Amino acid sequence: MVSLSNQPQISQVTERLFSNSSVVTASETSTKTLVKSTAPIKTQFTKAEFGEKWPFTVDQGEVDCVLLPNYDSLGAAIFRTSTGVYALNETALAIGEASNYKHVGEIWKDHPKLTGTKMSILTIIQASSQVCRQKTEKANSHE
Structure with missing residues (x-):
């Protein structure tokens, strides 16, 4: 059985969503922030x-x-x-x-x-x- 006691609470977890050339970082405890990726797009x-x-x-x-x-x-x-x-x-x-x-x-x-x-x-x-x-x-x- 896996112990969940060491797992962070959902409100503390930061979710990373990769969308196009940007990374959207959102957390229930903070404001959503849009971080532009500087990585070049593979062509x-x-x-x-x-x-x-x-x-x-x-x-x-x-x-x-x-x-x-x-x-x-x-x-x-x-x-x-x-x-x-x-x-x-x-x-x-x-x-x-x-x-x-x-x-x-x-x-x-x-x-x-x-x-x-x-x-x-x-x-x-x-x-x-x-x-x-x-x-x-x-x-x-x-x-």
Whole structure:
């Protein structure tokens, strides 16, 4: 049986929530504080680092975000590779034809064990979202 006597009380526990490029620290005994992370956002991804979990037919790529003037979204999330630039979100898909963005489905691998499903690209999507948020915040701070 585990003793809970040495465990801190819930009101004394600090909860750390990682949200995008920021760390939100909250405690019931203190005011919520937003601490900006100074760590750079990872934008380069390779097949070598993912191994068998690499979700694409290309060996590497870079996530980025293109901010659009007069557009109320976080921008067009894209994945640049040697074979082209691929749309990662609805904004990029919407402007894809005019921007020559390809559909990510062209390079997205099928899951080898789960018939009818694709490999997870969550890490890539999250990174592109972080880049979009960072660029949007920077652009908004200069207005």
